[in-house]
Amino acid sequence: MNQLLEISFSSLASSIHSWLSSAIANATILNVVEMAIAGVCLLVFLVPLCFVLGYMERKVAAFMQLRLGPNRVGPKGTLQIVADTVKLIFKEGLTPNASDKFLFNLAPIIVVVVSMLVMAPIAFAKNFQLWDLNIGVLYVTSISSIAVIGILMAGWSSYNKYSLLGAMRSGAQIVSYELSVGLSIISIVIMTGSLKISDIVMSQADGWWIFKGHLPIFISFVIFVIASTAEINRAPFDLSEAEQELTGGFHTEYSGMKFAMFLLAEYINLFVVSAMAATLFLGGWMPFHIGHWEAFNHIMDFIPSSLWFLGKTFAIIFIIMQFRWTFPRLRVDQLLNLEWKYLLPISMVNIILVTIMAIMGWYL
Amino acid sequence: MFLKDYFGTIFKSIKSLLTGMRKTGYYFTHPKEILTEEYPDNRATLKMFDRFKGEVTMPHNENNEHRCTGCQACEIACPNGTIKIITKQEIKEDGKKKKAIEAFVYHLELCTLCNNCITSCPSDAIVMAQTYEHSVYDKTQLKKILNKPGSKIMEGVE
Ligand code: SF4
Ligand code: SF4
Numbered sequence: 001m002n003q004l005l006e007i008s009f010s011s012l013a014s015s016i017h018s019w020l021s022s023a024i025a026n027a028t029i030l031n032v033v034e035m036a037i038a039g040v041c042l043l044v045f046l047v048p049l050c051f052v053l054g055y056m057e058r059k060v061a062a063f064m065q066l067r068l069g070p071n072r073v074g075p076k077g078t079l080q081i082v083a084d085t086v087k088l089i090f091k092e093g094l095t096p097n098a099s100d101k102f103l104f105n106l107a108p109i110i111v112v113v114v115s116m117l118v119m120a121p122i123a124f125a126k127n128f129q130l131w132d133l134n135i136g137v138l139y140v141t142s143i144s145s146i147a148v149i150g151i152l153m154a155g156w157s158s159y160n161k162y163s164l165l166g167a168m169r170s171g172a173q174i175v176s177y178e179l180s181v182g183l184s185i186i187s188i189v190i191m192t193g194s195l196k197i198s199d200i201v202m203s204q205a206d207g208w209w210i211f212k213g214h215l216p217i218f219i220s221f222v223i224f225v226i227a228s229t230a231e232i233n234r235a236p237f238d239l240s241e242a243e244q245e246l247t248g249g250f251h252t253e254y255s256g257m258k259f260a261m262f263l264l265a266e267y268i269n270l271f272v273v274s275a276m277a278a279t280l281f282l283g284g285w286m287p288f289h290i291g292h293w294e295a296f297n298h299i300m301d302f303i304p305s306s307l308w309f310l311g312k313t314f315a316i317i318f319i320i321m322q323f324r325w326t327f328p329r330l331r332v333d334q335l336l337n338l339e340w341k342y343l344l345p346i347s348m349v350n351i352i353l354v355t356i357m358a359i360m361g362w363y364l
Numbered sequence: 365m366f367l368k369d370y371f372g373t374i375f376k377s378i379k380s381l382l383t384g385m386r387k388t389g390y391y392f393t394h395p396k397e398i399l400t401e402e403y404p405d406n407r408a409t410l411k412m413f414d415r416f417k418g419e420v421t422m423p424h425n426e427n428n429e430h431r432c433t434g435c436q437a438c439e440i441a442c443p444n445g446t447i448k449i450i451t452k453q454e455i456k457e458d459g460k461k462k463k464a465i466e467a468f469v470y471h472l473e474l475c476t477l478c479n480n481c482i483t484s485c486p487s488d489a490i491v492m493a494q495t496y497e498h499s500v501y502d503k504t505q506l507k508k509i510l511n512k513p514g515s516k517i518m519e520g521v522e
Binding site: 060063064065066067068322323325326327342 | 374381384385387388389391392395397398399400402
């Protein structure tokens with residue numbers, strides 16, 4: 001049993017590290033090689049992840065709308081998304097004549113790179129993290145807001161009124177919802193007293209924050225999920241690509257692989273946002289522990305930490321998908337009302353409550 | 365007062381959003397509710413609804429008799445000239461002349477399946493069929509003569 005438990009991602013990573021450091025003497029080269037390996041691993045993880053999410057989204061959408069979803073290509077339609085990818089690869093990537101060619105081609109790259117950068121501090125399993133920097137949470141919030149530049153760039157350079165409108169809307173939306181996301185993250189930071197992701201996960205060893213933190217943390221969890229759904233431009237907040245009004249919004253003019261990159265970025269963002277929600281509020285890779293029930297906690301420890309992480313993340317992804325297929329899209333004024341009149345005041349009051357709770361020690 | 369409205373709105377909207385999510389959650393967990401017909405696979409068992417309108421047909425009985433008197437009410441009722449009634453004069457045994465149809469020409473490719481002809485027919489000679497596989501390679505195949513060759517009008521229909 002001990003033998004089995006030792007095979008984990010962290011032991012794999014450390015054995016690769018020790019093997020490499022015995023093979024390569026120069027510290028700089030060693031660093032570069034390890035970074036390259038990490039990058040390749042990330043890509044190898046992300047592309048299948050997007051396939052899984054694409055398939056999941058279609059199936060969830062279909063079942064919620066009383067349809068069957070893809071069910072012809074491959075068993076139960078699992079290969080449909082592969083077929084679609086092949087189709088996108090063979091399509092011609094058009095660049096409109098009047099567009100700003102440089103920005104037009106740069107925009108999808110920026111969007112994808114930003115969403116991949118945000119993956120860096122996420123803890124996938126126990127002791128398994130690409131980069132455990134001490135301002136992990138701040139890093140995630142600040143890097144993820146660069147994505148709006150990519151979107152604005154795409155809309156501006158397309159030389160198309162629909163793209164421009166979509167990009168403008170998306171700018172207004174991301175800038176306002178960033179506030180609520182930030183405030184609800186801060187409530188966890190106040191509780192933990194650290195911006196480091198591994199500290200935040202460790203602080204939930206005797207119970208996840210959503211249980212330990214009572215009502216105020218629950219409220220910030222709800223606000224986080226709502227506001228981050230808006231931040232990644234998913235329905236019901238997908239004003240920037242509202243098909244019915246804007247024929248696709250900021251990516252109207254994109255086709256082929258460049259379009260596929262926007263799609264890729266959307267799914268990576270979905271994963272990142274859900275992973276953040278799982279890390280901050282549901283304990284990340286931390287198994288389900290109840291206070292001092294040693295026996296119960298011990299049984300829960302037998303489930304691998306990576307499974308805990310992925311399970312929580314996919315649960316939140318499912319909820320965000322259910323939002324998308326249940327709620328109608330908001331109008332622009334409703335969208336801004338929701339943020340400035342409801343979410344922001346509530347999260348401000350909530351922060352005060354959380355601070356009082358943290359000072360008085362009113363949590364488990 | 366303002367605060368009451370404010371929180372009232374929040375609770376009302378949360379409640380209605382949760383109602384929606386309960387509905388979709390119910391659908392997600394009950395695949396039996398799925399409405400999709402996997403059409404080419406279930407061709408043998410697929411049954412159309414009673415009100416489904418496929419094409420206009422003229423029923424004949426076992427003696428090859430139909431009920432159409434050739435009154436052309438359907439031709440007049442049709443909004444887009446789908447029906448053309450070609451009539452002839454028949455001499456009956458007692459020497460009287462009587463109008464009868466030579467051919468009931470029906471252009472399926474023009475028909476909007478609006479049901480006007482059926483409701484306007486005074487002698488219930490035509491009905492809607494439930495057929496649905498109408499694709500052909502050449503549109504001339506869609507022009508149909510509804511009365512069968514050698515058929516005649518049923519006894520007693522005026
Ligand atoms: S269904 Fe309407 S369009 Fe078709 S033949 Fe009858 S009256 Fe004309
Ligand atoms: S089908 Fe009916 S309405 Fe049309 S000509 Fe015959 S009897 Fe008249």
